[in-house]
Amino acid sequence: MVSREIQIREKKIVRTSIIGVIANIFLAAFKAFIGVLTHSVAITMDAINNATDACSSLITIIGTKLAAREPDKKHPLGQGRLEYLSTLAISALILYAGITALYESVKKILKPAVPEYDKISLLIIVVAVIVKIVLGIYVTRVGKKVDSDSLIASGKDALFDSVISAATLVAALIFMFLGLSLESYLGAIISIIIIKSGIEIFRETVNELIGARIDPELAKEVKQIILSFPEVKGAYDLFLHNYGPNRLIGSVHIEVPETMTARELDKLEREISYAVAKKTGVIMAGVSVYSYNTSDSRAAEIENVVKEVAYRHQEVLEVHGFYYEEEKKLFRFDIIIDYDYKNRDEMFKSVVNELKAMFPDYKIVPTLDVDMSD
Secondary structure, eight states: OHHHHHHHHHHHHHHHHHHHHHHHHHHHHHHHHHHHHHHHHHHHHHHHHHHHOOOOOOHHHHHHHHTTOOOOOOOOOOOTTHHHHHHHHHHHHHHHHHHHHHHHHHHHHHSOOOOOHHHHHHHHHHHHHHHOOOOOHHHHHHHHHTTTTHHHHHHHHHHHHHHHHHHHHHHHHHHHOOOOOHHHHHHHHHHHHHHHHHHHHHHHHHHHHHOOOOOHHHHHHHHHHHHTTTOSSEEEEEEEEESSSSOOOEEEEEEEEEEEHHHHHHHHHHHHHHHHHHHHHHHEEEEEEEOOOOOOOHHHHHHHHHHHHHHSTTEEEEEEEEETTTEEEEEEEEEEETTTSSOOOHHHHHHHHHHHHOOOOOOEEEEEEEOOOO
């Protein structure tokens, strides 16, 4: 069953998007009318931009409605990622509008038409600027509140549109007072800005679908909640799988004393999962365990040496999960090496070889871990 929080979020997104549709249709109609009357390429291109914004809001509504559908047998984790697909559709629409507008602007540059302005057209542009500023601030605030990339993108786009409309107004005033026509060139600039916006939205959405890095603030919050339990010495390997906005499924390794019983671990894992879900909304599907030595002084000595050797290399970000088995003369640990370092495997082998030289009689079981979160 879809949670009440998701239902509330859906209603807010749909309501905000409907406001965006109405406002942009209103602006597009008036700008198109004035653009035709005044032969202004810039105003006409701005009208097209508003029309695409209205279509974007409609796609946001449809995508949000589809993404909020109940989980079913084929989609047990819901269909939240459909919201990202709707954002991709918005980016495609923006790109199409931008490319089309650029083509028309270039045509007008090659075969210019003289614009004709009056006080009414200028007044409408001023109104458009004000409406877009108010709409942009409102939509962006709601988007951040409900964690909707589509709304945030629409809000920022609206604020940017107000700048474009203001530039159109400036171009009109320059023509009226100086007789210098910048219409076609401004239309081309607006087109390029639209194309750039479409590319950015497309890139960001694809990153989400591919699997972007966990938000540092959220990762920090989740780990702090886990570390608030006195039994937990460390929290590592935090994975958060994104199944749509506000639908994160996670797993983590916790470092606990080797003396804990299965009953105690079960209780701890359940409490951690509940606390994380309650405070962040993240569902911890798996809480795995690293045990640490509690009574072997030799273990502490070896661990200190391992970390000292590893941290000599700036590329090594973290060493964790250390455990020592005296009877087998074995110790194991995980090591994280910065992704920005090109030869991670070679660095890993270098650290391990240094340790093998220092502990020739021991079996070393290292793991090159994944740098998933901060």
